[in-house]
Amino acid sequence: KAGVTQTPRYLIKTRGQQVTLSCSPISGHRSVSWYQQTPGQGLQFLFEYFSETQRNKGNFPGRFSGRQFSNSRSEMNVSTLELGDSALYLCASSSWGETYGYTFGSGTRLTVV
């Protein structure tokens, strides 16, 4: 069973640009969550999607958005990048209601210069 796949692994962008990150969940998983990991703020929840609908949203500005497609793949977009957006972005998938926990991908390391 393939794991959670995130692409790209690394990304370097310039301030003011926008970026799109992709996440393919485990086959059969319909819930996808996104987390931002930084040395200063730790792991913070961005949003969660289930069956193409956003179920939960964290405290991030509107520059951070996401979507989920009918095949459960998800993308997150960050517009007007700031230096502080440099982080590891982790995607996790689960079956809705599953109590076992989320399965994470290896993340996308975004560097904003």
Next chain:
Amino acid sequence: AQTVTQSQPEMSVQEAETVTLSCTYDTSESDYYLFWYKQPPSRQMILVIRQEAYKQQNATENRFSVNFQKAAKSFSLKISDSQLGDAAMYFCAYRKSSGDKLTFGTGTRLAVRP
């Protein structure tokens, strides 16, 4: 709001010895889930062990076990017979209910001395 606290930024253990990582949390919920995740240099968060709050029995997964004290809101992880591959960041996480977001602690970096 729920909070998770890991008071040990770094820990070190001799190979084959036992180490305990601490975690406390704050919640007003009675039903919730607790997790320990491991993050090696490869960056992927790997689920180590989970505990349902309604279960009094402490969870165990091979060399990993927890000491869950619901009244004290404490959830420590014990690693027995430590191995070099156990070296990683360990995160304690809380989830209010199934399908809800994970709230993470700040992590404990575990070093294993050969």
